[in-house]
Amino acid sequence: MDKEAALIKKLKNPALKDIAFSNLLDVYQERLYWHIRKIVITHENADDVLQNTFIRVYKNIANFKERSTLHTWMYRIAYNESLRFLENNKKKIYDNIDEVSSTYLEVLFEDVYFNGDEIQIKLQTIINGFTENKKRIFHMKYFDDLSFRQISEILHISESTLKSTYYTTVKIIEEKIVL
Amino acid sequence: MEKSIENRNKKNFLKEGFIGDTSKKHTAYLGTTVPKGYFSKSKMSIADKIKSEVKTTTVKEKKQVVFWMQPNIKYMAAASLVFILGFTIWLQNTNQEDDFSKTNSKIFSYSEDHLINSLFINDSEFEAFADATLINEIIIKAELSERKIDDLFLNYLFIEDSLIENYTDKNFIETIIL
Numbered sequence A: 001m002d003k004e005a006a007l008i009k010k011l012k013n014p015a016l017k018d019i020a021f022s023n024l025l026d027v028y029q030e031r032l033y034w035h036i037r038k039i040v041i042t043h044e045n046a047d048d049v050l051q052n053t054f055i056r057v058y059k060n061i062a063n064f065k066e067r068s069t070l071h072t073w074m075y076r077i078a079y080n081e082s083l084r085f086l087e088n089n090k091k092k093i094y095d096n097i098d099e100v101s102s103t104y105l106e107v108l109f110e111d112v113y114f115n116g117d118e119i120q121i122k123l124q125t126i127i128n129g130f131t132e133n134k135k136r137i138f139h140m141k142y143f144d145d146l147s148f149r150q151i152s153e154i155l156h157i158s159e160s161t162l163k164s165t166y167y168t169t170v171k172i173i174e175e176k177i178v179l
Numbered sequence B: 001m002e003k004s005i006e007n008r009n010k011k012n013f014l015k016e017g018f019i020g021d022t023s024k025k026h027t028a029y030l031g032t033t034v035p036k037g038y039f040s041k042s043k044m045s046i047a048d049k050i051k052s053e054v055k056t057t058t059v060k061e062k063k064q065v066v067f068w069m070q071p072n073i074k075y076m077a078a079a080s081l082v083f084i085l086g087f088t089i090w091l092q093n094t095n096q097e098d099d100f101s102k103t104n105s106k107i108f109s110y111s112e113d114h115l116i117n118s119l120f121i122n123d124s125e126f127e128a129f130a131d132a133t134l135i136n137e138i139i140i141k142a143e144l145s146e147r148k149i150d151d152l153f154l155n156y157l158f159i160e161d162s163l164i165e166n167y168t169d170k171n172f173i174e175t176i177i178l
Helices: A003-012 A017-040 A043-063 A070-092 A097-102 A104-110 A118-128 A132-143 A148-155 A159-178 B002-015 B022-030 B038-064 B071-108 B112-119 B123-177
Strands: none
Touching: A003 A017, A003 A043, A003 A070, A017 A043, A017 A070, A017 A132, A017 B022, A017 B038, A043 A070, A043 B038, A070 A148, A104 A118, A118 A132, A118 A159, A118 B022, A132 A148, A132 A159, A132 B022, A148 A159, B112 B123
């Protein structure tokens, strides 16, 4: 039995659930935080969404059917929680989703926990210029080290489409970053 | 020359790949940081939040139980209902029995006082005593009891008539005519 299967078994056992969940936090907390942070931009928002994500994982682990890996399942929950957060935030602050996108950089630069230099700001600006899908594919592949298969399961996009989108995006970034 | 080195460095910025942990990678490429010791504090706060969430969920689940569906209340309500029904039926029966027994006792009783008194009466006076007793005990009482029986019959008839009237008012018309 591999480590993940053993962890799932413990998580589904009420007597071992809390200890197993602590191990789960050790393994995935940081990775999920950065996955969320890139979607919701600021540290404060990412902290809220991360907590909600783990609460959801804790509550629903008994219903996890193991059709995908635990890793992918948790990323999908984090992704959905982030989108839900943006949707709620949009209703409160913005009139439409485009406005959220246009203020992405403003919000990022206002965040206390952003201190990017010239090249980092340039990369952020280039990435922000892409469509939401392209942006997320690039983030998931490049920064979160997810496989195309995993990204496909999370975003429900075919692997071939993902591959072509990713390589095109990387090429554009490389070209723009040297200009 | 300097420009080409700068450009190569910029290109390598993406191609170098990830060195170090996830946080370092994000800080290096995107300029995003986290407060010092954030992940250890966050782990504690997530654990605390889950504990409080679990507590509130159990409290909510308990609150969701409908008051009147709780076993104690259910049994008490059922017992009271049975008691009320039983008491009503018993009351109805006892009333009927009382009326009947009262009537019967008055109709058929023949005061024992007169029998005892008759033992102490002289033979000469007995005839007069017998006449008086006969009039008091038998004729008057018989008359009274007869009236009461008549009243009872009349009452029953009235009640039955009213019931029939109700029936003919509602159900009878509906079932026969419609």
